[in-house]
Amino acid sequence: MQVFCTKNHVNNGSNRFCTHCGEPLPLPVGQLVDKRYKIIRQLGQGGFGRTYLAEDKNQANKQCVLKEFAPQVQDPQDLQKAKELFEREAKTLKKLQHPQIPKFHASLQEKLGGKDFFFLVQDYIDGDNYRQLLEQRQSQKQTFSEEEVLTLLEKILPVLAYLHSQDVVHRDISPDNLIWRRSDSLPVLIDFGGVKQLPASQGFWFTQLAVHNTLLGKTGYAPEEQLRQGKVYFSSDLYSLAVTALVLLTGKEPQALYDSYQGIWLWGKEIKVSPKLEAVFKKMLAYQPNARYQNANQVLKDLPTKGATVAAKPQNPQITKLKTMIVAPGGKQTRQVISKIHQKTQLIANKMPLPVWMRPFAVSMLGTSVIVLIVAGSFAAVNAIIRGVSSISLPTLPTVSNPIGKPGNDKPNQQPGRLSQILSRRQQLEIPEAYFIRMVDNLFYAQKPELQRRALTGKSEDAPLRDEWAGIAENLLQKLEQAQLSPAARRKLGSYSQKDFDRWREQAKAGQFGDYTLKELTKDTNTQFDRLFPGKQGERSNLQTYGQIWYAIAADRVSKVQSGN
Structure with missing residues (x-):
């Protein structure tokens, strides 16, 4: 069988490297490595080789990641030196024990196709990387909000603090190398660049894959001392993290956010954030390493506080929002009170274990109560509610048997059983929630153009519409199962x-x-x-x-x- 490299050079199927350009060829699906790890599919490729999803036959077919380290050397001394460098990097990864860093399992040397291959075996992280999340947002003309980015920084800076305490610099922080883990919604730092860098400067290791050359970081994300001089400091990682945050905020690549002619970031023009966060970013992005924050804890200390804690992978605001609209007469002071109440109730809603479009059900009763009090002119009572809302602790909402859409199912403290079943089926099928809700929304409003995409409410008059939405959702799940x-x-x-x-x-x-x-x-x-x-x-x-x-x-x-x- 003939196989081709990415440059379309023809090779014999038994080859592990292209005979024309030396590019490593991919391992086939089903290939056993070390008589233990079965290749399921290729996950990606970089300067050091390819990354594969595999099953561990010795661990009940548990999924893991194999990172290929593929030298092309002939001299035995070079091979031995390569192995020493590889083992040194494997030892570094082995000592990293943090829940937001993939666990290292083993390092392997395997002879495949007459050539020596090295592999690192690590945990497989089930989730989407932040590049994928951003692309999902951009497809709906959205990006990450400032609060979402603050949450990401709060969750990932302690990981960098730990990493640097072990005298390890990641070197390659970017949206591609941060994964939102589905199991706990935490960001996980992946793809450590150390093993990619060391051999490149020695001249005996061939790691070129197509147009991808071995780099110490990504252009635009890595600071100049790293890309031009090959020097890295703890503050180099902080620089890359700041660039990553700006990309998530703006949806634009670093080159569009930086004026290379003047050597300045485009604050206020392309980059619009609060003054406090801008000040933090400016210090993280200082040109000289000694002018930046020197450790991650310093950044954490200076981060502005958020109005509310949001999930690292927030829901898309374009999905159906069953809002409770508060409309009441009154003067400026009254409107300010209503605004405060709305902000407080939104903070509660964001903490509820529900899809974002169902959370307003749980606060609609509060909103209704406030309106009654305002109409009655009980300003003191309104202030009491504002104070009380801050301390409310809502339990997990119970599932009830009354299906969504049926009259009488408008109680704000109940989660409809039909909806619960839909959400459970979606979760079991591992269908991304953002896509599923968007798909159902589009199908629903296509059938109901007269609604002009108005938000549904939790009132009984909208019950038939909610019932239709649920029916479309159930039909879509059935089709995806089929x-x-x-x-x-x-x-x-x-x-x-x-x-x-x-x-x-x-x-x-x-x-x-x-x-x-x-x-x-x-x-x-x-x-x-x-x-x-x-x-x-x-x-x-x-x-x-x-x-x-x-x-x-x-x-x-x-x-x-x-x-x-």
């Missing part, structure tokens, strides 16, 4: 893009699909999609809705072709 998508394909719903199809085109062109062509992939995917969604052929290209499902079907077909099934 599609029999793999968990990986379902988890990526909402993140597929034209880049995926472009990659498949290149893989097919390189012969990685064998005799299977891109035309056949499109035809087979269309057939399955049309069987699931008859009459929706024109929606296949809509990446906001049905297009994501089309791509998920195609992704599974690609995986099956590559695995030989």
Whole structure:
């Protein structure tokens, strides 16, 4: 069998390196490494080699990550030196014991295709990286809010403090290397760059993959002393973290936020944040390393306080919002009181274990009470409510048997049983909540154009509409179950893009699909999609809705072709 590198050089299937350019070739799906780790799929590639998702046969097929460290050397002395450097880096990773750093399991040396390969084995983190989260936001013309970024900084700076206490500098902090972990909503720092850097300066290690050369950090994210001089300090990581935060806030890459001619960041123009946070960022981004914060704890101390604590992966505000509208007459003082009450009740709502669009149910009763008091002119009572709201501690809302949409189910302290079942099914299928809610919203409002996308309320008159929304949600879940998508394909719903199809085109062109062509992939995917969604052929290209499902079907077909099934 013939295989191709990313430059389309033809190679024998048994080769581990391209005979023309020396590029390491990917390990095939199903390959056993160390007679223990079975390759499931490739996760990515970088300057040192490729990263794979694998199953550990000795640990009940538990998923893990294999990071390839692939030298191309012939001299035994060079190979020995390479191994020493690799083991030194593995030892560094082994000593890192932090819940927000993937646990290191083993380092391996394996001979594959007549060549020596080194691997690091680490925990697999189930979640989306912040690059993917940002792209999801941008597809809906959104970015991260200042409060969300503050939450991220508060959660990740202690990780850097720990890392630096071990005399380790990450060197490569960016949205790609921070993962929002689904299990606890914490950011996890991945892809430590140390093993990529050391051999590059020695001249005996070949780590080039296509156009990706070995780098000490990403251009735009790494400070100049790191990119130009190869020097790193603890403050170099803080610089990269600040750039990452600005990218999440603005949705723009560093090059668009920095005027290289004048050597200044575009504060107030491209970057708009509160004065206190701007001051913190400016110090983190100082040109000279000694002018920056010298450790992560200093940054934590100077971070401005937030009005409310939000999740590291907040819900998208574009989804259906069943708001309780407070409209009352009164003077300036009264409006200020209402504004304060609204802010307080929103803080409570944000802490509730519900989808963001259901939280207003739990505060609608408070809002109604306030209106009554205002109308009655009981200003003192209103102030008492404001004080009381701050101390309210709401328990987890109970599930009741009355389905969503049925009259009489408007009590603000109950979570409808039908909704609970929908959310539970979505969670079991591991379908991203942001995509699922957006998809249902789009389908719902397409059927109800007369609503002009107005927000639904928790009142009884909107019960039939809520019932229709739930019916659409249930039907969508049923269709996704019938599609029999793999968990990986379902988890990526909402993140597929034209880049995926472009990659498949290149893989097919390189012969990685064998005799299977891109035309056949499109035809087979269309057939399955049309069987699931008859009459929706024109929606296949809509990446906001049905297009994501089309791509998920195609992704599974690609995986099956590559695995030989």
